[in-house]
Amino acid sequence: MALKALFLNCTLKKSPSVSNTEALIKKVATLFQLKDVETEIIRVVDYKVHFGVSSDEGEGDEWPKILEKIKTCNILIIGSPIWFGVRGSVTQLVMERLDGTYAEADKLNGQYPLYNRVAGVIVTGNEDGAHNVAAHTLFNLTHLGCTIPPNADCYWVGEAGPGPSYIEAGGDKHLYTNRTARFMVENLTFMADQLQRHPITTNLNMLNQQAEEVS
Amino acid sequence: MALKALFLNCTLKKSPSVSNTEALIKKVATLFQLKDVETEIIRVVDYKVHFGVSSDEGEGDEWPKILEKIKTCNILIIGSPIWFGVRGSVTQLVMERLDGTYAEADKLNGQYPLYNRVAGVIVTGNEDGAHNVAAHTLFNLTHLGCTIPPNADCYWVGEAGPGPSYIEAGGDKHLYTNRTARFMVENLTFMADQLQRHPITTNLNMLNQQAEEVS
């Protein structure tokens, strides 16, 4: 079955504003398509996503629409801007909402909904902070059930201080970013394919029971 | 072939001082042994490891001895104390030395020596900082070539402020730590086994060449 990659663009700016993060996301999406991976890009801020840590925060909350897509993708990629050296508020909002998935574990094996998905991260900023954004975001995603293959991130940042962003600076030509985009696509696809063929067999419920018995 | 798990205990204290991080490492090691995974624990500070970012910093440098073991394990686990909310200096020293492995990529496919290894992290502190330590350490290890399965970390920290450490506080009985220790062991073993059967096929050299051509 064809693999599906879902990109959550966590820019602060609603459509149709230009998003630098989206420019890099689109580049990566094209690389996935060349490998016959289906792609979909969601700009989170175009939806009405409430603050909260459950999977449904009530009337008017459009997070459930996004979550449904997350649950059926093979490859989840968070696209985040950097603000003040850390991940933007919309990225953080998305992570907080994913907290709700812990409560939706599989009844038999206890695995959370994001198990057997692979995750990557795309970061853009006019300067500094990409490691911080990528590290925390990928780590959080492992807690939620995702597997992270090697070189699963791709970012562009400029020199110290304010300056042009990805598009204006011609980040499109930046070799390091273009190289890591390819590494990311190849490794995420490889690992997603592996997990589709050989899903993780861990029974969290059983392990939890063992932990309760001995400790 | 039997899987091998290598633990680098990055405590600041030389043997035979008691290390809280080692206490938790040993617990996890025992769980690996029950799954027929071979284990070895190295207390880094017992070796004379020089500061630097290459794989051999010259006369008297004992890092090459440790690195040799890293290159032949299937599962690499960094055990780190927390100091001032971040990873200890010995952990950071270890990461810096691993920077040297980028220069030892496979000639044919360009993969770094840590490719096809899985990684996890164990953190202890009397309080606060485990997410920070785990996030940065696991992320750095993905850059170096490691794969991170879900729930690949295990930590113990106490309440806010100074207080007893893992051993004294009876962290041994802490359910969350014991539960995540089991999740970590099961998932690392599963993924290491998968990577042994189906190594990552990515050719970084070829992708790098493609990036150079188009950008």
Added chain:
Amino acid sequence: MALKALFLNCTLKKSPSVSNTEALIKKVATLFQLKDVETEIIRVVDYKVHFGVSSDEGEGDEWPKILEKIKTCNILIIGSPIWFGVRGSVTQLVMERLDGTYAEADKLNGQYPLYNRVAGVIVTGNEDGAHNVAAHTLFNLTHLGCTIPPNADCYWVGEAGPGPSYIEAGGDKHLYTNRTARFMVENLTFMADQLQRHPITTNLNMLNQQAEEVS
């Protein structure tokens, strides 16, 4: 003139939901009142604050109401929950909106509006992440113009993993938190008083000009 302390409670939960962060904020506010410092607590999520990085994001944006209070306080305290080991999305939203103040520098000396204010941070979470939240938040506030005296943070977190929050856990009795609450109040008040008497004389415009000339 009496000093004024403004607390921004960045909980994700709207009033009248119980906020653990607010419980600790109120404790600190009471300590300020004993020193004749006026206090005001704003729960940010009760206002309609748009995503963005300017001081006014247009129709319906209520950030300008909050910003007005920020500009006239002497002591600014960010109260933040921890989610996934880092500061919550509402805290990040507040920092992003403060980015707009760079554009409102004093015409003569170039100082940003937050110059001559002191800042502190209050953090609550059921576990781990307080150092990360405090470090980034206080650092961002120095960029924006605030001065940070010693021991300007106060936090409560529980042991590793899910567990009761500040109120339920009886964090109210936690000595470290109560001690640092007092350190924070005393030092912030001292420094705010000093800055009221002896404002910072730095002329950023002049220094900027010097930098442009030589570099």
Added chain:
Amino acid sequence: MALKALFLNCTLKKSPSVSNTEALIKKVATLFQLKDVETEIIRVVDYKVHFGVSSDEGEGDEWPKILEKIKTCNILIIGSPIWFGVRGSVTQLVMERLDGTYAEADKLNGQYPLYNRVAGVIVTGNEDGAHNVAAHTLFNLTHLGCTIPPNADCYWVGEAGPGPSYIEAGGDKHLYTNRTARFMVENLTFMADQLQRHPITTNLNMLNQQAEEVS
């Protein structure tokens, strides 16, 4: 009395190796000298500093020599390289050793030795991570007693990925770095002068006693 600024250069490289961090430190030192502030630069790795968290780790430990200078400066500036997106191991080692100063509080008012000192940070890296290094380092220094004025950091980083370092890249001409160097020097000097005239009066012992009584 003349103010004194002490720079701890936390490069990994021993003298006489060229240190990019030192190049930027020297630039900032020159700016201090123009304001009649005495300056001293210590390259920490040239001393034999043991791992540990006390102020004297026994035979051969040369940290006490450095600590003596720290205790008598007015302005403490940590110069740090970035490795793997976070502060280098020598910087972390320095922070860990400063942990020992908590035990040397003033008998009467309980203030730690770093009280009434101001602190700043200088960061260089070929790319990404400066915010992380600065945020954690300045925050840690507030815990230890330092005051942080506005704009107390100065850094240079290049674009995403490997690339030339500060000296080779001509970071010397980078306007943002040169501007913030001046902001830092002016504000640190102003605040150090204020603290020399009006030392912090907080009695930590008394506040601690109050906290113990009520909680």
